[in-house]
Amino acid sequence: MTGAPDTGGPGGPGPVLDLAGLGFGEGAHLLVRRALAGLAPGAVLGVAGHDPALPLHLAAWCRREGHRMLPGPFPDPRVRAAVRRRPRDRDTGRRHGAERAGSPGPDGVVARPPAHWGPAARGALVEAGGPPVPFDVADRDIAWTDLAPRLYAHAAAAQWDPATAVDWAAPFTLPDAVEQAVVQVMTYLVENEQTALVIPARLLARVHPHFREVLQLLAVQAADEARHVEVFTRRALLRGGRMGTSSAGGRASLASLLAEPDFSLAFFLLSVLGEGSFLSLLGFLDRYAPDPVTRRVARLARRDEARHVAFGVAHLAHRADRDPALHGRLRGAVERRHDALRDTAGLNDDVFDALVVLAAGAWTPEAVARGHRAVRRLREEMDEGRRHRLARLGFPDDEAAELSALHTRSFM
Known part of the structure; x- marks a missing residue:
């Protein structure tokens, strides 16, 4: 035939x-x-x-x-x-130098994929030869967390379109001073989210593609932050005003995040401490937003940030289980950053005052006092959240409280 x-x-x-x-x-x-x-x-x-x-x-x-x-x-x-x-069938094992790059699912992740695998699909039969492609984060104990596949699936399903997820034409009218307070807070959020965009984008390029769910998660995280930058900028300019002020101290705090070269320490400072504190801030804006657009963008961003924090905590918990010295390095990163920012002014006064105005809701002494108490309570909530996350990483309660107190006064 x-x-x-x-x-x-x-x-x-x-x-x-x-x-x-x-x-x-x-x-x-x-x-x-x-x-x-x-x-x-x-x-x-x-x-x-x-x-x-x-x-x-x-x-x-x-x-x-x-x-x-x-x-x-x-x-x-x-x-x-x-x-x-x-x-024997070549596809069942090594032959002529070919090797199987683990297996396709998360259970097939190997401990240390070699450089010559490069961008080969996990589970593929990798022919011998080909140039090595160096990735400095090429160790399962550094890059991986078992939660990554599930978090990526959730992240992919939770994407939203700024053009349709927010009703930009929703009617509202605010007094000029309240609108200016919203603009100032949005300006502050934009510069923080731009930093939170750059960091995962940088880390992404360092991770071996064998850990593909981590790459996918970092890529979605960068996309999340790009979307946050868009909606916060759009809300700031919605009523035709100009952006608010950017403090030197705030930028110094963000620069210290960008300067951290270690993969896990960068996640620790950004996600566990910084973005973790931002969960409280975005919850505050959800509660005290003076208009529906501000409330909506804060709520949408908070959902994304909760996922970023979950990944950071899961990644560091995975590392801490395998590296007894990690806690000392995490503590050292907090102390170094605190010392570097010791002489900076902390949170922009304009941002602090804007948060008080939003929480006050009126221009009476009683309302301003209420708004001031709400912002103080926000700081306490941030501290409580940081201490809780540090405890999840294995820090004793007293050490978690001490490290939380050393966190930057600029929130991120």
Whole structure:
């Protein structure tokens, strides 16, 4: 039967593949490979066909694939060549230097993928050779957390479009001073979210692609932050005003985050401490927003930030289980940052006052006092949240309280 083996064989009963006039330059190897795949290791396939170069091209293909050409003559006059299938299927293990890059699912993640795997798909059969592609985060104990696949699936399903998720045309009117307070807070959020965009984008480029769920999660995290920058900027300019002030102390605090070179320490400072504190801030804005657009953008951003914090905590908990010295390094990172920012002014006074105005809701002494208490309570909530997350990483309560107190006064 043309294109498929029949029951005649090269030396008696057995399969024969008739290629008719199909040559190896026209795809004959596909039919030969398919016929051999249906045979047991070591079985013989007769190959018939009238392409003049068939024996020569088949011999070269067999050498490359690890099969063996058998010498003729053959009892069956149709057969021009015979192939003994290789003893084992190359796809089941190493052969000619090829190796399996783990297995596709999360359970197939290896401890330390080599540099020459580069961007090979996890679970692929990686041929020998090819250039090494260096990634400095190439250790499962550094890059991985078992929560990453689930968090990525949640992140992919939770994406939202700024153009449709927010009703930008919702009617509202605010006094000028309240609108200015919203603009100032939005300005502060933008510069913090721009920093939170750059950090995962930088870290992403350092992670070995074998840990693909971590790459995917970092990419979505950067996309989340880009979206936050867009909606906070859009809300700030919604009523035609200008952006607010950016303090030197605030920028110094953010610069210290950008300067942290260690993968896990950068996550610790950004996600566990900084973005964790921002969960409280965005919850505050949800409660005290003076208009529906401000409330909506704060609520949407908070959902994303909660996922970022969950990943940071899970990643560091994974590392802490495997590295007893990690707690000392985390503590050192907090202390170094505190010392570097000791002489800065802390939270922008304009931001603090704007938060008081939003929480006050009126211009009476009693309302302003209420707003001031609400902002003080916000600081306490941030401290409580930091101490809780530090305790989840294994810090004793007294040390967690001490480290939380050393966190930057600029919140992030």
